[in-house]
Amino acid sequence: VYKVIKDIENYSEVLTAKNVYSEYVDSKSDTLYGYQKYYVDFIPFTRNRQLVFKMYEKTKNNLIWEALDQNHYYLDKYSTGDVKTLTKGAGSWEFISNNNKNFLVHRFYMDTELNIPEFLLSGPRENSVLQIFSDVLLEAKNS
Numbered sequence: 001v002y003k004v005i006k007d008i009e010n011y012s013e014v015l016t017a018k019n020v021y022s023e024y025v026d027s028k029s030d031t032l033y034g035y036q037k038y039y040v041d042f043i044p045f046t047r048n049r050q051l052v053f054k055m056y057e058k059t060k061n062n063l064i065w066e067a068l069d070q071n072h073y074y075l076d077k078y079s080t081g082d083v084k085t086l087t088k089g090a091g092s093w094e095f096i097s098n099n100n101k102n103f104l105v106h107r108f109y110m111d112t113e114l115n116i117p118e119f120l121l122s123g124p125r126e127n128s129v130l131q132i133f134s135d136v137l138l139e140a141k142n143s
Contacts, residue, residue, distance in 0.1 A: 001104060001140045002063055005093055006055065008034040014139045017131060025074050031056045033074055037083065040114075049112060050078055051086040061095040067110075084113060106133050 004014060011022035011034075019040070025033035031054050038049040052074045055065040067089035068074060075085060088111035096103045108129050114121065 001093065001095075001136060002057075004136050004139045004143065005063060006032060008032060008055075011036075015132065015135050017128065025052060033068075035074075035078060037078075046114065047082055047084045049086050050083045051089060052078070053089070058092075063093040064090070065092070066090045086110065086113065088113075104133075104137075 007014075008022060009024040011020075015022065019038060021037040021039070023035040025035050027033065033052060033054050035052050036050065040046045040048055052068045052072060053065050054068060055063065058064045067087050070085040070087045078085075089109055091106070091108040091110075094105045094107070096105055106129065110125075112121070
């Protein structure tokens with residue numbers, strides 16, 4: 001599973017969401033950097049969103065990602081006026097063993113900076129996270 005998650009170059013082949021574009025940016029030591037653009041054409045008068053993130057293994061069972069600050073030099077390549085840069089987000093993938101059972105836990109937080117009531121966003125956000133989880137597991141199974 002970690003191999004699939006860390007393979008940023010192939011996110012386009014793994015993730016089934018058509019409103020997300022992903023790109024590998026760089027790697028330094030044990031840290032990977034990626035770029036994602038989220039197309040939100042389905043919400044009128046809203047700019048698309050983007051972020052550059054870093055990903056690293058906190059432990060052998062815990063993979064962390066964090067959105068980078070909008071002033072980070074990796075974002076220079078993607079600076080355009082028509083896209084909102086997201087800087088408040090993080091997540092993790094963690095394997096947990098408990099009572100001879102193994103669990104894969106995916107935690108996720110992202111401030112999308114949309115002025116829309118939370119109750120309207122919670123369903124689509126939940127579906128998005130579940131789809132990512134499903135896509136990753138399917139790719140890991142097929143690898």
